[in-house]
Amino acid sequence: MSDFDEDTAFLGQTGPYFWTTFFLLNTVFISTGFNGLYMVFIGSTPKHRCLIPDVNLTEEWRSAIIPAKLVDGQIVESQCSRYSLGIVRNLSENGLVPGKDVNLTTLSQEPCLDGWTYSKEIYQSNIVTEWDLVCDDQWKVPFASSSLFVGYLLGSLISGQLSDRFGRKKVVFVSLAAQCVSVLLQSFSHSWRMFCLMFLFVGASQISLYISAFVLGTELLSKTMRVIFTTLGAFLFYCIGYMTLPWIAFAIREWRPLLAVLATTSIIYFPLWWLIPESPRWLLTQGRRDEAEDIVRDAAQKNKVQAPGIIFKEVEVSILSDAKKYTIVDVLRSRNIRCITLMCLVLWMAINIGYFGLSLNTSNLSGDPFMNCFLSATSELPAYVVSTWLLKKCPRRPLLSVFLLIGGGVLLLIQVIPETLQSVALALEMTGKFGFTMAFGIVYIYTAELYPTVIRNVGMGLCSSAARVGSITAPYVIYLGSYNKVLPYVVMGSLTMTSCVVNFFLPETLNKDLPETIDQMQQCKGFCSRPKKGKCVENGTNGSVSLH
Structure with a gap:
């Protein structure tokens, strides 16, 4: 039995069909670079300190209420505690001056009972500032990141079976739609739990998109183009999306609009449905010889070569579709x-x-x-x-x-x-x-x-x-x-x-x-x-x- 590469050798190793397919598929990987690491920005912890409510305090006590210590030659304020507000308020009302009349080290401390105030020097808002994921709750940031990668794990386990059953092309575009919707819904998260849940779907759809597009490219392209696609193309275009991400994040400093913009960029890929073909190799394993031949004949027309009368023999298709799984x-x-x-x-x-x-x-x-x-x-x-x-x-x-x-x-x-x-x-x-x-x-x-x-x-x-x-x-x-x-x-x-x-x-x-x-x-x-x-x-x- 001859293999697929031998049966389609008349197409050549390069040509308009292969180059067009190469670039169209690679553009899909740009979206995975957009959406793969935005947690770097929306999960970053800005400078913060305990929020001091609007109570009757002198300026001296308002400045001194946050404990500070010397770290590597620099004075660093505590981010998770303050001097007891009730005690400080009494001392302020009695006219005592911190450091002069009162030794601050003798005062008791308490956690940030009224919340935190965050620096907006870099970010206007992100999930840390919105849900106070600092101090005792700082573990929730790596947990949120891990929920994305748990989604990756789930997507890795199911994408192969879905691709083998329903086809590479369908899984690519369904995954693309799922990625768009899940990132958009994540931008409307009303709680940290909902954010993590949506991150599961983001991860599952994204890795499913990457793997199915990777497999589709290896099955559509010639041997020469396949090596370039798998060793350079897919990774390089992912990197282009990754390089673009910080510039988008720089322009949009609030996390909800940032995610909404990243989600909507996926919409531009849907017209590719009419430009990217299904894998003829997969069609042959399903016994759909006529559809596979139509795709190969279209490729031959684009490459300006003559296709033989019969490309795939019935007996070969039968053996391939009945092969052991x-x-x-x-x-x-x-x-x-x-x-x-x-x-x-x-x-x-x-x-x-x-x-x-x-x-x-x-x-x-x-x-x-x-x-x-x-x-x-x-x-x-x-x-x-x-x-x-x-x-x-x-x-x-x-x-x-x-x-x-x-x-x-x-x-x-x-x-x-x-x-x-x-x-x-x-x-x-x-x-x-x-x-x-x-x-x-x-x-x-x-x-x-x-x-x-x-x-x-x-x-x-x-x-x-x-x-x-x-x-x-x-x-x-x-x-x-x-x-x-x-x-x-x-x-x-x-x-x-x-x-x-x-x-x-x-x-x-x-x-x-x-x-x-x-x-x-x-x-x-x-x-x-x-x-x-x-x-x-x-x-x-x-x-x-x-x-x-």
């Missing part, structure tokens, strides 16, 4: 697949903790948060370009290890940078982001090459779920910084170094044939392998990244 059980059935899968899970989880940890931490860096976010996004551009070039020539395993070492090493180094050298710390953080972005791009391709065609979709979905667990954890890793600033860097750096060690036990895939069946998979190295007659058998993979 593999499940997650098959990914865990043998010792070798289990070992490779477990190591890939560790890699995906650690890389996502580092990537999203650094992405979400940009609002905590010194300097302008909008510029920091833009620089963080910009650092990804060269990473995607360089990784695409390196993947054509370099072995995957040592390449991934190098960038894991860069990312993890930088994280461990940042903690020793003095407070006075903030520019150096920022440069190191951007270097770490570059390393994790490189690792992020490489692990996608590496994993796709490790799994055989029959379980590649299932294996990638499982790894994507592990990545979601990592991204769910990332906000809490950043939250550790509220106790000790160096803790997030130590945790993320240590996890990255551990994953670098794990990576050494995976087989190499450069210039190897892409495995089609489970028996053709390579054997993992070291303790996982069970070599026969003293040596390990290697069935290779190549640089193709087809997910069909």
Whole structure:
């Protein structure tokens, strides 16, 4: 039986059809960059202090009612407590002067019973200022971020099945509509709980959109265009959306209008329904040969080539539609697949903790948060370009290890940078982001090459779920910084170094044939392998990244 690429070889490797499809699909990824990290701004905690109600206090006592202490040579006011208002009011009425007649350290303190007052220097409003997510309730901010990534996890688990059942194109546009509606509804949230609930739907729709569009692109494009799409196109256009986000947030400083604007940008993509075709590969698996041939003939017309009279034979379509359906059980059935899968899970989880940890931490860096976010996004551009070039020539395993070492090493180094050298710390953080972005791009391709065609979709979905667990954890890793600033860097750096060690036990895939069946998979190295007659058998993979 010939494969799809052989049957459609007459289309060529490039041409108007492939380039048009390439750019139209990639524009969809811009919306995922818009909506993926707006929590950096709407969940940022501005400077705040206890609200002092309008009571009879002298100016001296109104200025002194907030406790202060010396931190790194600077006077820092408390953000979560004040001197007891009743006591201060009595002292003020008796004409006593703070610091002169009264020793402030002897006064009792109380929490911010009347709420907080927030600086509007950067943000006019966000979820922190609206629902007072500070002090005892500051844990609600990372929880809200994690609810987005829980949605990612749910979307990763169901999008594959929905795509296989209803078609790639339908899932892409349904997910696009769901993303638009859920972000818009989130902008009308009347409580933190409703905000988190809507964030689940935002995450599920967004990852479903990304995965289904990614798979649709790999199945529609030729081998040459597919490699560019999966290694550069999808990531690069996501980055364009990510880079645009801080400028939109800079222009709109209130969180509700910001989300409404981000939601409505998705509307411009719906006319693409009439321009982007369904996957002919999927149609063939459903036995819909005529529809698949119509799409291929239209592609031939656009590429100005002659299509043969019969493109797909009936017997081939019948065999394809009756092929065995593999499940997650098959990914865990043998010792070798289990070992490779477990190591890939560790890699995906650690890389996502580092990537999203650094992405979400940009609002905590010194300097302008909008510029920091833009620089963080910009650092990804060269990473995607360089990784695409390196993947054509370099072995995957040592390449991934190098960038894991860069990312993890930088994280461990940042903690020793003095407070006075903030520019150096920022440069190191951007270097770490570059390393994790490189690792992020490489692990996608590496994993796709490790799994055989029959379980590649299932294996990638499982790894994507592990990545979601990592991204769910990332906000809490950043939250550790509220106790000790160096803790997030130590945790993320240590996890990255551990994953670098794990990576050494995976087989190499450069210039190897892409495995089609489970028996053709390579054997993992070291303790996982069970070599026969003293040596390990290697069935290779190549640089193709087809997910069909």
